[in-house]
Amino acid sequence: MKFTLYAAQTVNGNIAGSGDRPISNKALWKSYYSIAKRFKAIVVGSRTYDIMLEHGTFGKIGRPFVVVCSRHRTAKSSGNVSFVRSVDEAADMLRRRGFGSALIGGGGGLNASFMRAGLVDELILDIDSSAFGEGTNLFSGTAFNARLSLIGVKKFSDEAVQLRYSVDSVRA
Numbered sequence: 001m002k003f004t005l006y007a008a009q010t011v012n013g014n015i016a017g018s019g020d021r022p023i024s025n026k027a028l029w030k031s032y033y034s035i036a037k038r039f040k041a042i043v044v045g046s047r048t049y050d051i052m053l054e055h056g057t058f059g060k061i062g063r064p065f066v067v068v069c070s071r072h073r074t075a076k077s078s079g080n081v082s083f084v085r086s087v088d089e090a091a092d093m094l095r096r097r098g099f100g101s102a103l104i105g106g107g108g109g110l111n112a113s114f115m116r117a118g119l120v121d122e123l124i125l126d127i128d129s130s131a132f133g134e135g136t137n138l139f140s141g142t143a144f145n146a147r148l149s150l151i152g153v154k155k156f157s158d159e160a161v162q163l164r165y166s167v168d169s170v171r172a
């Protein structure tokens with residue numbers, strides 16, 4: 001099973017500003033919709049799930065099967081939304097259901113948990129030409145040390161570049 005982590009970020013690695021302020025770049029939103037539509041399953045942290053629900057984002061990315069990671073929520077899984085307690089449980093469930101690949105869709109807390117567990121195969125990072133002094137980092141709250149290989153670079157415009165990495169090794 002292949003896991004691809006996608007994020008749109010500022011040059012200093014923030015995926016959101018303070019108060020969940022999103023990165024405002026139409027080209028990056030278009031890139032996100034187009035990449036996310038390639039996946040039939042997406043894994044998100046509980047905070048990102050709430051924000052995506054509020055903004056109707058799942059409809060814009062083709063209504064994938066959604067796995068929500070939460071240690072605390074007691075919400076019942078139903079339809080195409082499943083709640084799990086850990087990233088390992090998320091991976092097991094997707095394998096059992098026959099998915100060959102899935103998108104890891106953030107946010108920073110979930111991304112870090114997936115990296116530390118050694119489950120991420122590829123990263124696609126769309127980098128906006130902006131910086132936030134505060135906010136949520138691409139990886140938050142969980143320690144790990146990873147080595148990556150740069151496998152692709154695409155310039156959108158003077159305002160954005162896309163970097164693709166494969167993950168060589170992760171030490172927890």
Ligand SMILES: NC(=O)c1ccc[n+]([C@@H]2O[C@H](COP(=O)([O-])OP(=O)(O)OC[C@H]3O[C@@H](n4cnc5c(N)ncnc54)[C@H](OP(=O)(O)O)[C@@H]3O)[C@@H](O)[C@H]2O)c1
Binds near residue numbers: 140
């Ligand atoms: N720019 C982008 O590409 C992008 C993409 C996605 C999100 N975002 C932004 O990122 C921000 C949200 O990021 P965030 O780091 O605050 O929150 P998050 O990662 O979306 O959610 C954090 C929550 O996920 C659950 N979780 C995380 N790791 C877990 C694990 N190992 N096992 C079980 N549950 C786990 C926990 O839920 P419980 O507390 O319920 O237990 C945790 O509190 C928002 O501003 C969002 O808009 C940006």
